[in-house]
Each structure stands twice: as structure tokens, then as C-alpha cells.
Amino acid sequence: MQSLLLKTAGAACFVLTASTVAHAQDCTFDPDKDFFDFEQAEVDALYSCVSDRLAEAYAKEGDEIGTVYRDWGVTATGPAAPGAHSNRFLLTFANDVAYETYVQYGFGDDFSMPVGSVLAKESYSLTKEGEPRPGPLFIMTKVEAGGEAEEFGNWVYSAVRTNGKPMGIQQGFCHGCHSAFADQDSMGYPDRDVRFETN
Ligand code: HEC
Numbered sequence: 001m002q003s004l005l006l007k008t009a010g011a012a013c014f015v016l017t018a019s020t021v022a023h024a025q026d027c028t029f030d031p032d033k034d035f036f037d038f039e040q041a042e043v044d045a046l047y048s049c050v051s052d053r054l055a056e057a058y059a060k061e062g063d064e065i066g067t068v069y070r071d072w073g074v075t076a077t078g079p080a081a082p083g084a085h086s087n088r089f090l091l092t093f094a095n096d097v098a099y100e101t102y103v104q105y106g107f108g109d110d111f112s113m114p115v116g117s118v119l120a121k122e123s124y125s126l127t128k129e130g131e132p133r134p135g136p137l138f139i140m141t142k143v144e145a146g147g148e149a150e151e152f153g154n155w156v157y158s159a160v161r162t163n164g165k166p167m168g169i170q171q172g173f174c175h176g177c178h179s180a181f182a183d184q185d186s187m188g189y190p191d192r193d194v195r196f197e198t199n
Pocket residue numbers: 082083084085090092119120121138139140157158159169173174175177178186187188189190191
């Protein structure tokens with residue numbers, strides 16, 4: 001996490017300097033390149049370009065998670081190339097309740113996240129001109145068993161749009177995919193390349 005924070009701090013300086021010189025040029029990436037061929041350095045550079053805009057977008061309307069998730073722990077060594085979420089690049093944050101458990105990337109029949117866990121995943125993509133475009137903040141909140149979320153693994157799914165407003169989503173849509181990770185308490189986890197080493 002520390003290295004990411006340092007990187008992010010470095011990135012802020014970079015963007016500042018770049019914006020006075022040739023911002024657009026430095027933050028344009030090859031739109032024809034297959035996302036899966038992006039090197040980690042390119043993924044990191046792309047994040048530097050879009051990072052501030054993401055935090056600003058999600059906090060715009062005072063959303064209770066959109067305004068605080070950046071104070072939470074980062075759950076990977078860095079942002080990752082797109083997974084299943086619509087070809088969007090991503091980086092996930094976990095609140096204090098969730099963090100220690102999440103970064104063990106646990107699994108098994110008895111494995112489950114503590115009630116009160118909140119996971120928030122930033123997403124962004126590239127326009128066809130190769131410029132970074134913020135996408136929604138995807139959220140999962142673990143609630144008590146026995147309530148309305150029982151059929152969704154006791155997770156409540158939500159999302160914040162880039163205009164800062166909540167996104168209308170169907171629990172079944174999100175969980176339909178997440179339930180495939182049944183032995184990981186319905187979590188997909190970051191790409192293996194960017195996971196922290198666990199003991
Ligand atoms: C097509 C399958 C699919 C759908 C639909 C989907 N997800 Fe995911 N989701 C994943 C995968 C795979 C991961 C792990 C890799 C990644 O982050 O992309 C993930 C990761 C996440 C995470 C980070 C926590 C974790 O490790 O699981 C959150 C939060 C999340 N999704 C929320 C949502 C929400 C909210 C919706 C509905 C709007 C949704 N997802 C719909 C596949 C899906």
C-alpha cells in the first residue's frame with residue numbers, strides 16, 4: 001500500500017507538471033492495443049492520469065462511500081488491467097472492517113467476510129482516442145445473515161456514477177456473476193499479478 005501511496009503522490013506531481021506542458025499528449029494511450037497487453041507500468045501511468053478525476057467524480061454529490069473510500073486500504077500492489085467488468089481498468093479499496101481479511105484473498109467453505117465489510121472498486125476505461133475515461137465506483141457491503149440479501153450471499157451491491165449519483169442496479173445482475181466465486185464468499189479478488197504476497 002505504501003508504495004502505491006508514494007506512486008500516487010509522485011503521480012500528482014507528474015500530472016501537475018504535465019498539465020502545464022503537454023497534458024493531453026502524456027495522458028494518451030494506444031487505443032488499438034489489446035488491454036491485456038498493457039504492461040503494469042502503462043497501467044500505473046494510466047492510473048496517474050485518471051486518479052484525481054475518479055475521486056472527485058465519486059465525491060461530487062457527497063455519497064457516503066464516494067467521499068471516504070480513498071481513506072481506506074488499497075487491496076492490491078497497483079491498479080490492474082480489465083477483468084470481467086466491461087473492459088474497465090480497476091483498483092479496489094476495502095474499509096477497516098474488511099481490509100485484513102480481504103488481503104488474505106481467502107477461500108473455503110467456511111470462509112466469509114465480517115459483517116460491515118465494504119469493498120469499493122474504481123473503474124475506468126480508454127476512449128477510442130486513447131484517453132482515460134472514469135467509470136462507476138462498484139461497491140459491495142456485507143450485511144447480517146437472514147435479511148433481504150440472504151439470496152445474494154448477504155452482500156448488498158451498489159455503485160456510484162461518475163456524476164456522483166447512485167446507479168440503479170439489480171442485485172441479481174451483480175450477484176449472478178459474483179456467485180460464481182462461491183468458495184471466496186462471492187468475491188472475485190484482484191488479478192493475481194497485483195495481489196500482495198500472503199503468508
Ligand atoms: C460479468 C461478471 C461480473 C459482474 C456482472 C459484476 N462483477 Fe463485480 N467483479 C467481477 C470480477 C471477476 C471481479 C474481480 C476482478 C475484478 O475486480 O474485475 C469483481 C470485483 C468486484 C468488486 C471488488 C471486490 C471483489 O474482489 O469481488 C466489487 C466491489 C464489485 N465487483 C462490485 C460489483 C457490482 C456492484 C456489480 C453490479 C453492478 C458487479 N460487481 C457485477 C465480476 C463481475
